[in-house]
Amino acid sequence: MQLHDVWFVLIAVLWIGYFFLEGFDFGVGILTKLLARDRPERRVLINTIGPVWDGNEVWLLTAGGATFAAFPEWYATLFSGFYLPLLLILVCLIVRGVAFEYRAKRPEEKWQRNWETALFWTSLIPAFGWGVAFGNIVRGVKIDQHLEYVGNVWDLLNPFALLGGLVTLTLFTFHGAVFTALKTVGDIRERARKLALRVGLLTAVLALAFLTWTQLDRGDGTSLAAMIVAVVALVAALVANQVGREGWSFAFSGVTVVAAVAMLFLTLFPNVMPSTLNADWNLTVSNASSSHYTLTIMTWCAGIATPIILLYQGWTYWVFRKRIGTQHIADAPAGAVH
Numbered sequence: 001m002q003l004h005d006v007w008f009v010l011i012a013v014l015w016i017g018y019f020f021l022e023g024f025d026f027g028v029g030i031l032t033k034l035l036a037r038d039r040p041e042r043r044v045l046i047n048t049i050g051p052v053w054d055g056n057e058v059w060l061l062t063a064g065g066a067t068f069a070a071f072p073e074w075y076a077t078l079f080s081g082f083y084l085p086l087l088l089i090l091v092c093l094i095v096r097g098v099a100f101e102y103r104a105k106r107p108e109e110k111w112q113r114n115w116e117t118a119l120f121w122t123s124l125i126p127a128f129g130w131g132v133a134f135g136n137i138v139r140g141v142k143i144d145q146h147l148e149y150v151g152n153v154w155d156l157l158n159p160f161a162l163l164g165g166l167v168t169l170t171l172f173t174f175h176g177a178v179f180t181a182l183k184t185v186g187d188i189r190e191r192a193r194k195l196a197l198r199v200g201l202l203t204a205v206l207a208l209a210f211l212t213w214t215q216l217d218r219g220d221g222t223s224l225a226a227m228i229v230a231v232v233a234l235v236a237a238l239v240a241n242q243v244g245r246e247g248w249s250f251a252f253s254g255v256t257v258v259a260a261v262a263m264l265f266l267t268l269f270p271n272v273m274p275s276t277l278n279a280d281w282n283l284t285v286s287n288a289s290s291s292h293y294t295l296t297i298m299t300w301c302a303g304i305a306t307p308i309i310l311l312y313q314g315w316t317y318w319v320f321r322k323r324i325g326t327q328h329i330a331d332a333p334a335g336a337v338h
Contacts (some may be wrong), residue, residue, distance in 0.1 A: 081143075
């Protein structure tokens with residue numbers, strides 16, 4: 001295995017980690033409107049991810065930076081061709097971060113309600129948008145002989161990609177509902193489990209259709225194995241949720257995310273962005289990568305920094321592992337962040 005192959009795997013791992021962590025993060029943001037009945041319950045949901053949401057986004061920054069350094073041709077074609085959708089996602093992530101920090105800065109009802117609405121939409125839009133983006137990456141886009149994207153934004157809104165967006169939206173919402181059941185107590189916990197069942201069944205239908213389409217179009221034996229793991233894990237998550245084993249349900253929903261995203265990268269390799277115009281114009285791990293020297297330096301840096309980041313993030317989740325409920329939400333003084 002050459003270094004550009006190694007870095008394709010590492011970038012895949014970074015995206016898998018991002019979707020696993022930010023997936024339930026987005027899901028909880030969506031549930032602030034679908035599950036919470038009043039402001040204390042919305043504060044409970046927000047507080048379940050309050051200590052960790054910004055750490056989850058580190059995975060996105062690292063994935064983007066690694067792609068820029070390891071595969072500059074991929075980065076250039078991707079971010080120029082998908083400029084408007086990715087800009088929309090970026091704006092949502094910025095507003096979402098502001099919503100977390102500013103929501104409780106003033107006591108007025110309208111102020112807090114507006115920021116909570118912003119939190120909902122800036123969770124829902126990226127949850128859908130990432131599925132559309134990766135659906136297009138796997139399916140292929142219009143890349144010419146100069147390795148440049150020559151399509152337009154409407155080409156990205158094709159049935160395969162839109163189905164991918166619906167899958168990530170429902171899967172992340174299910175992942176978030178299971179996480180909410182794991183992290184809360186009382187009535188909100190029970191309602192989260194019931195909602196997880198309904199959303200999970202819808203997710204199963206959409207995911208099976210999308211993964212089957214992907215497998216038939218570009219799959220092989222390894223991608224089929226990943227697909228089977230994703231489907232079995234989703235069923236196991238639904239069963240565990242029904243019997244009240246929230247920890248197992250969250251673990252299995254996480255495996256579903258990991259296996260489904262891994263399947264997409266398995267169907268993609270050795271390409272990084274296929275061309276729908278001519279297979280000879282595909283962006284691959286070899287023609288899109290940086291020099292061997294650059295990849296060598298990156299490998300040493302990643303080997304040193306990655307374990308430190310993983311240990312710190314794991315410690316953060318351990319510190320904030322306890323369940324919370326509305327009884328833990330006190331009236332916040334003006335200017336407090338909750």
